[in-house]
Amino acid sequence: MTSTKPVVIETRGLRKVFSAGRAPITALQDISFAVREGSFVSLVGPSGCGKSTLLQMLAGLMPSTAGEVFVDGLPVRKPAPDKISVMFQDATLLPWKRVAENVEFPLEVRGTDAAERRERAAAMLSLVGLTDFGARYPHELSGGMRQRVAIARALAPDPRILLMDEPFGALDEQTRIKMGHELLDIWSKTRKTIFLITHSLTEALFLSDIVLVMSHRPGRIVGVIEAGLPRPRTYDIIGSAEFGAARNRIWKLISQDDDESGDNGMASL
């Protein structure tokens, strides 16, 4: 459905080898995919398969061993804060700053003047529904609210791309579902390109246009699933037959890969 839009993120033959220990470990191998402007793409895979490593490479926070990441056709070698924002599982808010100051922080760091910062922070807090909480401290908020502050902060510099590393992983299920809805709402209002990492197949499918499926060690992309579900989506869709079928396809890709690597392991013994 977004196939006519230009590609904003592209990786070509991305590979990452960690050589800190005695034996070098290949964390990622031959990662090639493209994300189109304004689309919502999720990456699922077993824990420890290198999802976070990949996200850090997309953000320019970690160099690749081989291959390259391109954003707008230009290679990414260092963080590009005006194009890309990153969000982590823990909100990583600064506990000594009030909520509004936290949202302003990325702007403050780059020297935006105070009036503009305040205006921008107010707009972002209103977008995430926390208008009345600007003067609070992070520890006064619930986990879900803290993540909403983190979303507001990530959107404050008006980036085109939002990279999210298990943003709702630490939340309870109800809050998590609610946050998913809100994220879709924010996405439809702002039209950012979102790349989200999750280990929840349901969450990935419910939110995304495209789900990338990753294998375990070395991390490879073993499938690209088009969700093909109508938007706007409501929670009911999770019970539908097409949702179940798509979820099964993803599950098969993940479990199949598990079996294969298990067999390989046996064979090499």
Added chain:
Amino acid sequence: MSLRRLLIIMVILGTWEAVRRLDLVGPLLLASPSEIIGAFVKSWPDYFLALRFTIAEIAAALALALIVGIGTGIVAGMVPFFGATAGPLLSSLFAIPLITWYPLFMVWFGLGTMSKIVYAAVSGFFPIAINTMNGIRGLDRRYLLFGQAIGCSRRQVVFRILLPMAMPSIISGLRIGTGLVVIGVIVAEMLASFGGIGYLISYYRSIYATGHVYLGILFALACALAANWGLSLVERRFTHWRELQIGER
């Protein structure tokens, strides 16, 4: 309430005075409150001069310990290789009674003010450096990534994110360090010097003027209180959010 407190203090002072007057304890061991007051009336200008001297040394030593300690702690906390070497080294040096080095400090920095400042600064340095290092090491790595991702310079990452994050740990190092600096200055003055509260205590002890020794101890207490007061200002400035957190959770 205050009346009762006053009464208790009066009783204690009265008993203390009586013990001396009745000569239950010898004059070398105990000075009565009146003797201490006598010493104060007789030589208070000397004591205030010495107090200024000592407090200036404490302030200088504290500033030195703070700057070098936090600086070393940041580097040791952030640079893995340096930290792996410096961590155990700092901890083991901290475990040595530093006073054994004092004769060397006198040779290196003379009998004057400088040897006191350096000696006290070194004793305060260790807990500050160790706590800063541990505070930074204990931080979630994602804060570092977050800082880099929003385009912070290295300097901004350190001073705008990591250092404030580690502040609770740094403050507790500072608390230990301040105590050690005060002790360091006064002990060093007592061992060999030309002035300061420690010098007065040591001098009057050598001429058996017990009242003066007690007065000197009270002034040493004043130094510690002054240093603690300065520390509490710093503490309130940097960790108000943390107290809030504990208070409300």
